[in-house]
Amino acid sequence: MVTIQQSTIHKKIAYGVEQAKSVSHSILVSTSTKVDLIIDPVTFYERGKNRTGERIFWSAPSGDFVMVGIGNAYTFESNGGNNFGQVEKEWIELNEFSVIEPKERVSGVGPVILGAFSFDPRKEKTKLWGSFPVSKMMLPQHLLTITKNEFWLTLNVVVHGDTNVDEIVESLSKEQKDLCKDAHIPYEASFGKEFIIEEVSKDEWISSVDTVASQIRNNEIEKVVLAREIRVKSDFLFKTEDILNRLRKEQPSSYIFAVESGQDCFIGASPERLIKKEGEEAFTTCLAGSIARGNSEEEDDHLGNELLQDQKNLHEHEVVVRAIRSAFEQGCDRVIVPENPTLYKVRDIQHLYTPIIGKVKNTVSLLTLVEKLHPTPALGGYPREEALRKIREIEHLDRGLYAGPIGWLDSNGDGEFAVGIRSGLLQGKEASLFAGCGIVGNSDSIEEYKETQMKLRPMLSALGGSF
Known part of the structure; x- marks a missing residue:
């Protein structure tokens, strides 16, 4: 070679x-x-x-x-x-x-x-x-x-x-x-190991959803994204390569990433682009509003159509589109936004999806756009600063890199960042997995909890197990 x-x-x-x-x-x-x-x-x-x-x-x-x-x-x-x-x-x-x-x-x-x-x-x-x-x-x-x-x-x-x-x-x-040396040989992952799952502050999280939904109904804020953690424990070390290999096979339509620091590794399969810059063009994604995949093509189509007509999810999605359009208009001369969302389907879940394209102003860089966009209402809420204050006040979680920008930048100023969701933190024989939901006025805390379980499936499966 x-x-x-x-x-x-x-x-x-x-x-x-x-x-x-x-x-x-x-x-x-x-x-x-x-x-x-x-x-x-x-x-x-x-x-x-x-x-x-x-x-x-x-x-x-x-x-x-x-x-x-x-x-x-x-x-x-x-x-x-x-x-x-x-x-x-x-x-x-x-x-x-x-x-x-x-x-x-x-x-x-x-x-x-x-x-x-x-x-x-x-x-x-x-x-x-x-x-x-x-x-x-x-x-x-x-x-x-x-x-x-x-x-x-x-x-x-x-x-x-x-x-x-x-x-x-x-x-x-x-x-x-x-x-x-021998890098041409396809990597073969070992079988998944048995592990136990510990819910972290489950009842407190459900209660916080009810609290925030009530505050939204009282017009204190429009949307807040609340995230939670589960802790996974095994008798065996979680091997990053095994998990990467499974994610690549099981989540082919997602961004697959792993970032190491010390002995820990932040790893995941995100369906959501934050920003891509290629020359003078920029591309972003509005991904908000979710429902399960069906067990058959007929059921899957039925669920997708249900999502496309669900007022709670459509409102949640519209908040994201509105904010991202505004951020793009600050950094781009021309912005193209489709009138209605379509569906974006990954293995375990389907989302409302609206792509946005812009022509980047000469004075605007990729990291400038990252700073203007992050966190979008799909990750933090709306209005941004009020939502962040609410999250700091009520969320029982140190998100760290979870839901943050992750990606790359070259010497020409081009590159791409995704948002670090559907992800987890590997720490030897333990791992923390994270998932969040957008809370609006008519959110139901039990349904939101079920949605987080659905969003945790990709990483649980990559670890070799399930709920």
């Missing part, structure tokens, strides 16, 4: 070190090559297990665009806030002093940062998320990109004037060969 030749790596890094000496500034060196063999992305991820805590996985719906990052060449972290603007500033500065090959760019290939931002950095942090900073974006040393049936390998390294070229080239080359 073809990897990046050691002589090529040596030449580029040596040139980068000379540049660093010349300008008295660190230099980003990034070199990419298309490889001639199919690589299984989960196998590649597993081959990087000696870099636990420094691995990241991202797969777009349908699985035809996948990125796997191993090792940290550079990390953007914050414990004081999401700092979208600061991440963008540092990323632009890093790219200003860079040596990038090839010059012809392929989306998702070359210098790309991947990571996640917390749902609400102002919420008091608990020990549950102790291994994670408030936000974390990483530039991987080793990046596998699968796009348009092509397989690309990228090496990223930040060098200084005193960097030992021979030493770092030998280390990177050996590590890349180890990652690619």
Whole structure:
């Protein structure tokens, strides 16, 4: 198989070190090559297990665009806030002093940062998320990109004037060969392990739904999204690779992601795009209002039609569309919104769905759009600030990265972020799984509880079990 030749790596890094000496500034060196063999992305991820805590996985719906990052060449972290603007500033500065090959760019290939931002950095942090900073974006040393049936390998390294070229080239080359060894072999997950499920503050959550619904009926607020947690415990370690493999097979129309920090891993299969920027075009998704899938095609169609006519769900969806349209109009010159929602179906659930497209203003970046959109009313509520205050006051949960933006950004300013839902936090032999519901005035707390159970199924199934 073809990897990046050691002589090529040596030449580029040596040139980068000379540049660093010349300008008295660190230099980003990034070199990419298309490889001639199919690589299984989960196998590649597993081959990087000696870099636990420094691995990241991202797969777009349908699985035809996948990125796997191993090792940290550079990390953007914050414990004081999401700092979208600061991440963008540092990323632009890093790219200003860079040596990038090839010059012809392929989306998702070359210098790309991947990571996640917390749902609400102002919420008091608990020990549950102790291994994670408030936000974390990483530039991987080793990046596998699968796009348009092509397989690309990228090496990223930040060098200084005193960097030992021979030493770092030998280390990177050996590590890349180890990652690619037998990586063409499809990953086979072990069978799921038995585990027990513990409800966390179930009665309090049901009571909080009733309280918020009453406040909405009294016109104190329009919509609030309340999330809850279940804790899963096993006698065996939960293996990230096994869960990724099951999610890819069971949730092919979702974004599959995994972000590690320390010994913990945030992992999930989100059906919901937050924002994608491609050149001057931006794409977002309004996904709110849910119902189960049917056991037959006839029942499934009946349930879908019921959802399309349900006033509670239509109102919940309309709130989301209204807010996202407004945010898009601030950052785009032209915004296209369909008149009525359609259905978006994943394995266990179907949603009301409205896609929105905009032409991005020249002065607006991807992370600016992320900041304007997050959290949408589908994740927080409406109006935004009032909903966030209500969540901080009443929700018995530290969401951490759950429902926050997760995705990637390249050196051209393009990229994509999903929202980190249908997700869980793996911690050795335990895992916390999360789900939420949009509460409006006529919400029924027991029905909302049942909806959260439905939304927890994808991750429970990926762990190898069910309710």
